[in-house]
Amino acid sequence: MSCHDLKEGDTLVCEDCGLELKVSKACNCSEESACTEGGFDCCGMAMKKK
Ligand SMILES: [Zn+2]
Ligand SMILES: [Zn+2]
Numbered sequence: 001m002s003c004h005d006l007k008e009g010d011t012l013v014c015e016d017c018g019l020e021l022k023v024s025k026a027c028n029c030s031e032e033s034a035c036t037e038g039g040f041d042c043c044g045m046a047m048k049k050k
Contacts, residue, residue, distance in 0.1 A: 011050040014042035
C-alpha cells in the first residue's frame with residue numbers, strides 16, 4: 001500500500017502490536033510517484049487499512 005491509496009479518515013493498523021495510524025490529511029501524490037512505494041511498516045510487517 002502506498003500513500004496514494006490512503007484517503008483522509010483512513011486508519012492503518014498493525015496486526016502484530018495493534019498500533020493504529022489515522023490519516024488526518026491525504027497527500028496528492030500520483031500513483032506513479034507515490035512517496036511510500038514500500039508501504040507503511042510496523043513490527044517488520046506491512047500495516048493494513050482498517
Ligand atoms: Zn506493530
Ligand atoms: Zn504521498
